[in-house]
Each structure stands twice: as C-alpha cells, then as structure tokens.
Amino acid sequence: MDNTNNQYVFQVNLKGMISLLSEHIYSNPSTFIRELLQNGIDAITAFRSIDESFEGSIRVFLNEDGSMIFEDNGIGLKEDEIHRVLTVIGESSKRGELDSRDYIGRFGIGLLSCFVVSNEIVFETRSAVGKDVLRWCGKADGTYETIVLPEERPIGTKVILTPKPEWRHLFEYNTFKRNLAFYGNALPYPVCLVKDGEEEQINEKDPVWLTPGAPKEALLSYGRQTFQSSFLDAFQIKTESGNIQGTIYILPFKTQFSGRLTHRIYLKRMLLSEEDCRLLPSWAFFVKCILNADTLSSTASRESLVNNEELRKARKEIGEAIKNYLKSLIDTNRELFNKLLDIHYLHIKAIAAEDNEMLNLFIDTLPFETNKGIRNFGSIRRNNPEVYYTVNLDDFKQVRRIAFSQGMLVINAAYTFDESLLKKAAKLYPDMELQEISPSKILNSFTDASYNNHPEYQSFEQRCNERLQKFDCICKLKHFTPVDTPVIFIAAEKIAVKKDTTILSNPLNSVLGAFSSKAQTIPTLCLNVDNDLVKTLIKLNDKVVFDAIITILYVQALLLGKYPVNDDEMNLFNESLYQLIIMGMSDLLGTIHKN
Numbered sequence: 001m002d003n004t005n006n007q008y009v010f011q012v013n014l015k016g017m018i019s020l021l022s023e024h025i026y027s028n029p030s031t032f033i034r035e036l037l038q039n040g041i042d043a044i045t046a047f048r049s050i051d052e053s054f055e056g057s058i059r060v061f062l063n064e065d066g067s068m069i070f071e072d073n074g075i076g077l078k079e080d081e082i083h084r085v086l087t088v089i090g091e092s093s094k095r096g097e098l099d100s101r102d103y104i105g106r107f108g109i110g111l112l113s114c115f116v117v118s119n120e121i122v123f124e125t126r127s128a129v130g131k132d133v134l135r136w137c138g139k140a141d142g143t144y145e146t147i148v149l150p151e152e153r154p155i156g157t158k159v160i161l162t163p164k165p166e167w168r169h170l171f172e173y174n175t176f177k178r179n180l181a182f183y184g185n186a187l188p189y190p191v192c193l194v195k196d197g198e199e200e201q202i203n204e205k206d207p208v209w210l211t212p213g214a215p216k217e218a219l220l221s222y223g224r225q226t227f228q229s230s231f232l233d234a235f236q237i238k239t240e241s242g243n244i245q246g247t248i249y250i251l252p253f254k255t256q257f258s259g260r261l262t263h264r265i266y267l268k269r270m271l272l273s274e275e276d277c278r279l280l281p282s283w284a285f286f287v288k289c290i291l292n293a294d295t296l297s298s299t300a301s302r303e304s305l306v307n308n309e310e311l312r313k314a315r316k317e318i319g320e321a322i323k324n325y326l327k328s329l330i331d332t333n334r335e336l337f338n339k340l341l342d343i344h345y346l347h348i349k350a351i352a353a354e355d356n357e358m359l360n361l362f363i364d365t366l367p368f369e370t371n372k373g374i375r376n377f378g379s380i381r382r383n384n385p386e387v388y389y390t391v392n393l394d395d396f397k398q399v400r401r402i403a404f405s406q407g408m409l410v411i412n413a414a415y416t417f418d419e420s421l422l423k424k425a426a427k428l429y430p431d432m433e434l435q436e437i438s439p440s441k442i443l444n445s446f447t448d449a450s451y452n453n454h455p456e457y458q459s460f461e462q463r464c465n466e467r468l469q470k471f472d473c474i475c476k477l478k479h480f481t482p483v484d485t486p487v488i489f490i491a492a493e494k495i496a497v498k499k500d501t502t503i504l505s506n507p508l509n510s511v512l513g514a515f516s517s518k519a520q521t522i523p524t525l526c527l528n529v530d531n532d533l534v535k536t537l538i539k540l541n542d543k544v545v546f547d548a549i550i551t552i553l554y555v556q557a558l559l560l561g562k563y564p565v566n567d568d569e570m571n572l573f574n575e576s577l578y579q580l581i582i583m584g585m586s587d588l589l590g591t592i593h594k595n
Contacts, residue, residue, distance in 0.1 A: 029117055030170055034183040035110035036070045036159055037191070038270055038302070043074020043157060044189055047128060050075075056189040059199070060180060066163060068171055073156040076127040082136050082146060086111065086123060110302075114159070115140050117167040122160035126153050177202060186210065186269040186292065209247040209290045210269075212236065223249045227262065227288055232340055237291075237321040242314035244279070246291035248322065254343055255285045257350075257416070266292040267305070277305040281319040283350035286343075291318075323351060323358055330361070341365060346415070353417040353424070363425050369412040371400035377425060380409065381432045388437040389413040389422055394491070398439040401561060402488050406481065410437060439490045440521050449477035449529045457529065460538045464527070467550045471569065473523040475550075479530055486531040489557035490524045525554055545583065548576035 037058065044056030061069040077085065114121045115138075123136040133153045138144040163171045170176065173195050181202040184191045191203045208214045208222050219234040232250040239245075246266075255261065265277045269292055279291060296314065297306040305311055326348065329337035341348060345367050352359040352366065364378030380387060388403065389411040390396040396412040403410045413419040426434040449457045457477050464475035473489075480488075527534045540546050555573040558565050565573075 029167055030179045032113040032117055032161075033176070033179050034270065034302070035113045037180075037184045037187065039110055039159075040070070040072035040074060040157070041187060041189065041268070041270065043072050043076065046075040047073075047155075050128070058184075058187075058189065058191045059194055060176075060192070061194045062171060062173055062176060064196075066168055066171055068161050068163075068176070070159040070161075071156065073154065076125045076130075076155050076157055077134070078127045078130050079132070079134055079146070081127070082123075082125070082134060086136055086138065086144075111159075114161055117163055117170060118161040119164060120162065123157070124149065124153075124160070125157040126155050128155045183271045186266055186271070188269055209236075210245055210292060212238075212245075214247075219247050220249075223247070223288070223290075226264065226290065229288075231288070232343075233336060235325050237318060239314050239317040239321070241310055241317055242296040243294035244291055244296075244314055244318070246289060248318075248325075249288045249290075250340060250344075251286050251288060252343065254346075257283075257285055257346075259285060261285065261288055263288055264290040265305070266290075267296065267298050267302075268292075268294055272298060272305070273303050275304070278307055278311060279305070279315055279318060281315060281322070283347055283354070284319070284322055286340075286347040287322065323355065326351075326358075327361060341367075346417070349415075349417045349421055353420050356424070359421070359424055360428065363421070363428065366421070368418065369396075369415075371396075371404045371408075371410045375409075380411070381425075381429055384409045385431070386433045386435065387411065387422075388435050389419070390437060391419055395438050397562060398491055399437060399442060402439070402442050402490070403437070405485055405488075406442070408437075443476070443478070443490050443524060443526060446478035446480040446526065449479065456538055463543075463546060464525070464550055467547045468525060468554065470572075471523070471554060473525055473554065476524050476526050477529045477534075478526050480526070480528055481530075483528060483530045486528055486533045487553045487557045488526045488528075489554070489561050489563065490521075490526060491561075491563060492521055492523050525557060527553075544579065548579045551576040552580075 040058045041056075044054075044058075047056065048054050057073055059071045061071070063069065111121065111123075119140045121136075121138045123138070124133065125136075126133045131152075133149040133151055134146060135149050136144060136146050161171075170179070173193075177193055177200075180191065180193055185203045186207050187203050188205070190201050190205075192199050192201050194200075208218045214236065216234060219236070220231055223229070223231050223234055227249070230252055232252045234247055234249045236247050237244070251261075261276070262274050263276045263280075264271065265273045265275070265279065276289065279293075280287070280289065293305070293314070296311055297308065298304065299306055326337070326340075329340065348358075348362055349366055352362050364381075365376055367374050367376050368380065370380070386408070388399075388408055390399055391413055393412065393414040396410065396414060399410050400412075411418070411422065413422055422434055426432060451458045461475050461477055468475055527537075529535070529538075537546070537549060540549075551572050555565060555569055558569070
C-alpha cells in the first residue's frame with residue numbers, strides 16, 4: 001500500500017470570488033471608489049516614508065466614452081510586486097511592513113471590487129525604484145496579462161475602468177462626484193475630479209470637525225450640512241486609544257434606545273461607515289458623531305472596526321468625554337443643561353445607573369413620573385420621607401389614584417433604569433424610606449369592616465358579590481380615606497408563588513411551564529364603609545335598585561381608574577341607569593298625581 005502523502009493547492013474561482021465580494025462583503029457597488037482611494041492614499045503614504053517632503057495627490061478623469069482613469073502619484077509597483085500583489089487574492093503590498101498601521105488597506109482584495117462594475121481592470125504603474133512603465137490587464141474570467149509600455153511616465157499608478165452597462169450610471173459626473181466626496185472628503189491629500197478639461201478638488205485640507213479649537217458655530221454649521229439636522233450643541237474630543245479626534249453633536253429631539261442613528265466614522269481620514277462601529281457607549285443614543293481613528297483596525301470589508309481591546313478602550317474614553325461634557329454644562333451653561341435634560345433624561349438616567357459619580361451629580365435633577373405629576377428626585381426626597389414605587393405600568397395605573405387619596409407619593413419605576421436608580425439613590429439618602437408597593441398591598445393596608453359590631457356588613461357583601469359575580473369581581477367593605485370616595489376598583493394582580501421542589505426531578509416540567517406558575521389576585525371592588533352613599537346602600541333592601549346602583553358604582557370605578565370597559569359592562573351600566581331614571585320618574589309622577 002502506498003503511504004505517500006499527496007499535497008494539492010487550493011483553486012480560486014474568480015467569478016465566485018467577485019460574487020462573494022459584491023453580494024456579501026461590500027455593501028454597495030460604489031465601494032470600488034473607496035477601494036481605489038484607499039490604494040492611492042496608501043501608495044502616497046509609502047512614498048512619504050522615503051521622502052517626507054513628497055506632496056501626494058489623486059486625480060480622477062471621467063472620459064467621454066464613459067471610462068474612468070484613477071491616477072495617483074504614489075510609490076507605484078515593480079513587476080514582481082504586480083505578480084505577487086495583483087494576482088494573489090489575499091496578498092497585500094502592505095503585509096509585513098513595520099509601519100503597516102500607517103496604511104488603510106491590508107487585505108489584498110480591494111482591487112477586486114472593481115470587477116463588480118467592470119469586466120476588465122487595466123492597471124498601469126511605474127515604481128519609484130524603477131523606470132519601466134508596466135501594464136497589468138485583469139479580466140473577470142480569471143485571466144490576466146502583463147506588458148512593458150515603451151514610454152516614459154512619472155512615478156505613480158493609473159487604474160482604468162470601463163463600466164458594465166448596468167453600472168454606467170455610477171460613472172456619470174454628478175453621481176461619481178457625490179460618491180468620491182462621500183468617501184474622500186476628509187483625506188489629507190488633494191483629490192480632484194476632471195471632466196472635459198475642468199478640474200475640481202472635492203475634499204477639504206483641514207475639515208472643521210478635525211480642527212482643534214474650531215468655533216462652535218462652525219461645528220454646528222458643518223453638522224447641519226452633513227446630517228441635514230440642527231443640534232443643541234457640539235463639542236470636540238480626542239482620545240489616546242485609537243488616536244481618535246472629532247466632534248460630537250447633541251440631538252435636539254428624543255431618540256429610542258433601539259433606534260439607529262447615522263454617524264460618520266473615518267479611519268485614517270477615509271470614510272469607513274455611517275454606523276458608530278461600536279465606538280459609542282450603549283447609552284449614548286442622544287448624540288451623533290463625526291470621528292476619525294488613526295490607529296484602530298478595520299475589518300476585511302473596511303466598513304467597520306475590529307472589536308478588539310484598543311477599540312474597547314477608545315469607547316471608554318469617548319464615554320468619559322461625554323460624561324465630562326455633561327458635568328461641565330451644570331456649571332457653565334445651566335440653561336442648556338436643563339434643555340438637554342428635558343429631552344434626553346432617559347439617556348442621562350442610563351449613564352447615572354451605571355456610574356456612581358454621575359449618579360451623585362445628576363440624581364436630584366432627574367425627573368420621575370409620580371401619581372402627583374412629574375417631579376425631580378430632589379423635590380421627591382425633600383418633601384416625602386416615605387417614597388413608594390411600582391415596577392410595572394399596570395400596577396402604577398391602579399395605585400396612583402388610590403395612593404393619591406391616601407396622601408402617598410408613588411413613582412412609576414416601570415421605565416428602564418428607574419428601579420435601579422431609586423435603589424441606588426436610597427443608599428445615598430438613608431433618611432428617605434423607599435418601598436415597593438402594589439395594589440394588593442394598598443388594599444391590605446385598609447382596615448376591614450367589622451362583622452362583629454355590624455353583622456349587616458356581611459349581608460351587604462354577600463348581596464354585592466351576587467351582583468358582581470357576572471363581572472368576575474368580588475366586593476370588600478373597608479375603612480379608607482378620603483371618606484368622600486365611595487368606591488375603588490383594584491384589578492387582578494399576578495403574584496409569584498413558591499415553586500414546588502417535589503416536581504424538580506421531572507425534566508419536562510420546565511418545558512411545560514411548571515416553574516413559572518403564578519397565582520393571581522381577584523379583581524376587587526372596594527367600598528368605603530365610612531362614605532354616606534355606601535352607608536345608605538347598606539340599608540337598602542330593594543334588590544332592583546341595589547343591583548342597579550352596584551353596577552353603576554362598578555363601571556364608574558373602572559372609568560375613574562382608567563380601566564377598559566367592555567360592551568357588556570357598558571350595556572349593563574346603561575340599563576341600570578335607565579332603570580333608576582324610570583323608577584325616579586314613576587315616583588315623581590305618583591307624587592304629582594296624589595297632589
């Protein structure tokens with residue numbers, strides 16, 4: 001038996017690779033412009049590494065026949081580099097360089113993006129260390145040829161593309177100019193577009209958002225132009241990690257934590273993405289940013305940043321910069337801070353919930369929804385030694401009116417971060433008593449009516465329960481204040497019950513829901529035994545009138561508590577009201593007839 005190991009070389013299907021690039025790696029067909037810009041800038045950077053005084057530039061020509069010439073005066077390629085770099089997928093001229101972090105492109109697939117829009121790539125170059133002008137012509141079928149051109153040219157590279165018919169619109173002047181400016185408007189070397197002999201530079205040498213100490217009005221003006229939106233404020237930042245510089249803008253409107261905002265993230269001044277690329281903290285949904293990172297790394301698609309330790313450190317520094325900005329506003333521009341707080345208090349709560357220093361600084365200014373209206377925490381703690389809160393909105397809806405009548409202040413802590421903020425704040429202010437409350441707890445705090453002293457109370461509850469049975473509701477007679485409130489409705493409330501440890505051995509129980517068992521309180525119509533109407537009702541023996549009044553009180557309690565009323569309940573309410581009106585009119589007519 002032959003034990004010889006046979007070794008084979010992987011084959012690459014170029015058509016399949018182009019499909020992979022266009023459909024999965026790159027997000028849109030205009031990406032080839034960004035890739036050509038990156039290659040041109042890297043070639044200039046390489047030249048400057050041997051001549052610091054070198055002035056690099058890029059010029060793009062749009063020809064009458066629809067073709068495009070992309071020209072840079074960078075370092076160029078030698079013949080061996082052409083064969084190694086242009087024809088080996090995944091090979092890069094920057095691979096292994098000691099200063100490879102100075103380059104944007106490092107993956108050796110960028111030029112292939114041109115095959116998305118063109119069936120042929122013509123690459124003409126002269127190296128800074130050679131005199132020959134070389135032409136490489138690659139085709140989408142996977143073939144290529146290389147020849148030496150019998151002419152003299154300056155050092156640099158030209159890439160010539162003829163668009164496929166379906167992508168010809170990308171090479172029209174206005175469209176091409178817009179995409180060229182989109183990717184390259186912050187590049188540090190001149191980028192010019194040439195058409196019919198007219199040359200136009202599309203980028204700024206010193207963008208205002210990158211200029212240290214730029215006037216705030218200039219920053220805000222640039223933000224309006226870039227994002228088509230006004231902003232409350234703008235401030236510049238700089239980090240050590242990632243060597244990031246740029247401007248952060250404060251949005252003038254509320255945003256959702258799950259919302260998606262548009263940003264401008266640059267890598268070595270080349271536009272990378274309109275997403276934040278994980279540079280912003282998770283709570284920073286109230287800002288837009290224009291940031292440039294010089295020492296972070298891009299993914300293979302060059303549309304995002306590698307999520308490594310340096311990026312995480314940079315994100316932390318950016319978060320600290322935003323926090324420091326907020327702190328400074330309290331002392332320097334309280335009016336702006338209050339405006340920002342009115343709009344973005346949820347996001348500031350998110351910051352305070354995770355940062356004790358920010359909690360100490362902002363807690364008294366943060367607003368909370370209470371049963372007595374919106375109150376900031378400073379006002380709440382100073383005026384209420386006992387503070388109650390609910391952890392879900394349904395409980396708050398039930399509790400707010402009941403608690404208000406008892407003189408209690410209740411905070412709706414159903415919003416994100418509110419409960420954790422309140423618990424942290426309670427540790428800051430030990431004199432304030434914080435307690436979770438629910439409808440059942442309030443009901444249980446009311447004093448029961450005594451059957452021993454008033455046996456008629458038990459009879460009343462029985463008659464009342466007979467009427468309320470059709471509503472799946474029970475009646476309770478209680479003492480509570482204020483006495484001018486005759487009735488309060490308390491809806492059903494789910495209460496967690498203890499798990500039965502005897503069923504833990506059955507592996508199916510978790511699937512069938514045995515571990516999420518819940519008990520539920522019964523909807524209760526709580527009548528105030530100290531109220532004059534209820535006192536009269538207890539003595540009433542006429543069943544028709546009694547049932548009608550109980551029905552009206554039940555529906556009225558639902559409406560006052562802002563609970564939904566279904567059609568059956570509304571119909572019974574109307575019928576009961578009609579009965580009382582007819583009976584009242586009959587008595588009135590009888591009295592008139594007697595007289």
